Every structure is written in structure tokens, then in C-alpha cells.
Amino acid sequence: MLKGKKVLLGISGSIAAYKSAILVRLLIKAGAEVKVIMTPSATDFIAPLTLSTLSKNEVLSELSVNSSWANHVMLGRWADIMLIAPLSCNTLAKMAIGLCDNLLMAVYLSAVCPVMVAPAMDEDMWLHPSTKKNISALESYGNSVIPVENGELASGLKGDGRMSEPENIIGFLNDHLTKAGQLGGKKVLVTAGPTYEAIDPVRFIGNHSSGKTGIAIADEFRRRGAEVTLVCGPVSEHINSSISVIKVTSAAEMYNACVDLFPQMDIAVMSAAVADYTIADPAHEKIKKKEDFMVISLEKTRDILKTLGGLKKGSQLLIGFALETNNERENALKKLTDKNADMIVLNSLSDPGAGFGHDTNKIIIFDKNGGENHFDTKSKAAIASDIINSIIKFSNG
Ligand code: CTP
Numbered sequence: 001m002l003k004g005k006k007v008l009l010g011i012s013g014s015i016a017a018y019k020s021a022i023l024v025r026l027l028i029k030a031g032a033e034v035k036v037i038m039t040p041s042a043t044d045f046i047a048p049l050t051l052s053t054l055s056k057n058e059v060l061s062e063l064s065v066n067s068s069w070a071n072h073v074m075l076g077r078w079a080d081i082m083l084i085a086p087l088s089c090n091t092l093a094k095m096a097i098g099l100c101d102n103l104l105m106a107v108y109l110s111a112v113c114p115v116m117v118a119p120a121m122d123e124d125m126w127l128h129p130s131t132k133k134n135i136s137a138l139e140s141y142g143n144s145v146i147p148v149e150n151g152e153l154a155s156g157l158k159g160d161g162r163m164s165e166p167e168n169i170i171g172f173l174n175d176h177l178t179k180a181g182q183l184g185g186k187k188v189l190v191t192a193g194p195t196y197e198a199i200d201p202v203r204f205i206g207n208h209s210s211g212k213t214g215i216a217i218a219d220e221f222r223r224r225g226a227e228v229t230l231v232c233g234p235v236s237e238h239i240n241s242s243i244s245v246i247k248v249t250s251a252a253e254m255y256n257a258c259v260d261l262f263p264q265m266d267i268a269v270m271s272a273a274v275a276d277y278t279i280a281d282p283a284h285e286k287i288k289k290k291e292d293f294m295v296i297s298l299e300k301t302r303d304i305l306k307t308l309g310g311l312k313k314g315s316q317l318l319i320g321f322a323l324e325t326n327n328e329r330e331n332a333l334k335k336l337t338d339k340n341a342d343m344i345v346l347n348s349l350s351d352p353g354a355g356f357g358h359d360t361n362k363i364i365i366f367d368k369n370g371g372e373n374h375f376d377t378k379s380k381a382a383i384a385s386d387i388i389n390s391i392i393k394f395s396n397g
Contacts, residue, residue: 001177003031008079010104012091013041015154016120016163020046023085023166024054037104039091063103072103076111086120086163089131096134118146118169123159136359139381142219142240146172184225189265190218191272193233195251199296200283209273211235213361216384217269218243224388231257233272251275251301258304262311269319270305309340317395319343325350336366343367343394345387353377365390
């Protein structure tokens, strides 16, 4: 899979940098073209000369050398894949907040290709809450984190935090590249976020959806090679620039956008938390405070998933969500048939770590052929991957 691929290898300051020589060698042997960028402190751990000799390319580490500027934007665009291995705690923190104080960070921040990282640090650092938070931030940007390994650490202690062995990193890259072509040529529609229903020009009825799950699904579809359109309610989450985004506010706007787009789609995943009711007669001017009580009349919104279920043709796949607090299974199965969906992803608000405001989720996927798959509590990125694996498995019969 790596043959002919352009790999940008970023090396940051960690003792595991000595393994980078083997990594470069394995990449070259697999037929990849490799360019290496080092942080200044990485050069304390391994000589740039070793890496330039093995990669057959000049090793870069400064933003400018002898008054000539290293074009970080073009480096980021050159690569098919960017791999940062080892990823030190310091570079991880910089990536999480977007601090741009060296060439590696400038390239990372301007890269348009998939980014993978292989962290390497002592166990105490690896387990620190700030490290966990920074790793989650990277995952939320769509970066893939190669799991650390357990074993002897530079401190002499044993535990988690060792950089994945170069052979395993190559396996991870191959797996990524295999998945990258899985949905090539497929058009996918995803909805995400809440909808806001206006009461008057300054107030609305909304819900707590952050859009994280839908955005993670859109991101994972993109990683698998699909052409993704995301119809998104008001959210503040970062959305990858290669996803085509249609921003909407109300349930009616989301309905119109989805009905319009659905005929051209191969797959549609409705993960938005759409308002079930909207204001019957929103005020055109700000409502003034008068009586002690006020009544707002609501009317039902149109069900987007159900409408698309009625429009579905041929091999089109339609996936809905069900967020339940009680009778979860029964309600999810009812939604599957009532809305003519192919699959329903159930998440229960009663599961710890699931639902609104969490970075994790716990799901069960039901399909119309009677399939029922339970998954553990995982990050929303990992859940997105499970959902897409299930869709691919279902469509392959
Ligand atoms: N949905 C939709 N249009 C709506 C309401 C919901 O497309 N107006 C979709 C959601 O995106 C989700 C699925 O329907 O994929 C189920 O949403 P959920 O809120 O769990 O259920 P409802 O059908 O709204 O029913 P209830 O709120 O009574 O459980």
C-alpha cells in the first residue's frame, strides 16, 4: 500500500527518535518517498545526516536557513500522509493548541493530508490528564493516534508510553491506506448538531447537541475516500476543510437541504438532534416582558429521516439515530421500521459516558435484517469508525 506514497515524517524530541532511522528504512523499503522534518530538540537524539542518508532527501528543521524560507505550505501539500513519530509530550501540547514555533508545527498546521501520530513518553506523562486532553483534541481534529505500547521506558520503569514499534507503525499506515480507498467514489450525506427554532429575533428553542458525533462520522467517511456533504446545525466544533458544509439553523432548513441533496447520495446518516417541534408563529420583533406567565404554541416539524426513508431508491442506504432514556431497544427498533431506515444507531442517555457533552459514546447498531451489534464506550472518533465498518459490512451483505 505504501508504494509510491509521499510520506512526511515529523520527528520530535524523545529518546524514541533513535527508532526513526528504522522507520525511514522500512518506509523506503516499502516503496514510499520520504521527507523528514525534525524539531530542533529531536536533533539532540538522532543526527539529521543519518536520516537524510536513509531518506535520500534533505532533512529540514528550521523555518528559514541562510535567509531562505522553507515553504511549509507546499511541504504540507506535497505529502499523501504526514506521520509524526515519535510525538513528544511537548509537540503534542503544541499541536493541541496550534502553537506555531518551529517548522514541524508550521507544516502540521498547514497540512491538508491525513495526519498520524505515534506518541512516546514516560507512563506518568502519558497518564497525565493534560496529555489525555491533548490526545482527545488531536482526535477531534481528525488526526489518528497510533496506540502506545507497554514495556521498558527511558526512565527505567515499565509501563505504558513506549512508541509503537516501527513495524507496527508501518502496519497502521497500511491499514489506514487500505481504508482510505474503501468508499472512493461514494457520495455521503451526514447531518449533525442541534437545530434552533426561533421564538423571536433574539430567542430560540434548541438542545445540547455539540455535533461531535456527526462531525466525527463525516470525518471518518472522508478518511475512507467518500465525498462528504455535512448539513450542520449551529455548532462550534472544527470541521475539516475537505468536507462540504451546508450550515443551517432550523429544522425546516435542515429538512430542505437534505431532501434536496438525498437523490444524489449513496449513503445518508442522520445524526443531527433535530427539533421535533417548532414555534407555530414566531414573533418578528422582540417579545416584551408583560404577564407573569406566557404560552408559546408549538407545531411538529417534518421528520427528515422518515421523509428520506420514503424517497429511498435502489441501493441507497439510510442510517438514523435514536437517543433514548427508557425502553431503548424497543424504541430503536420501532424507529428502524417506522422510518424505513436500513440501520439505527442507538445511544442511551442512561449509559455513563454516552450522549450529549461527552467525548465518548456507547452504541448499539440495529439493522433491518435483524442484526444487532453492541459496542463498548469509546471516543466519538472510534464510534464513527465502528458505524462506518458496520455500514460497509451491511452493504456487502
Ligand atoms: N429526526 C429527523 N427529523 C426530525 C426528528 C428526528 O430526521 N424532525 C431523525 C434524527 O436525526 C434521528 C432519528 O430521527 O436520526 C431519531 O431521532 P430521535 O430524536 O431519537 O427520535 P424522534 O423520531 O424525534 O422521536 P422521539 O423524540 O419521540 O423519540
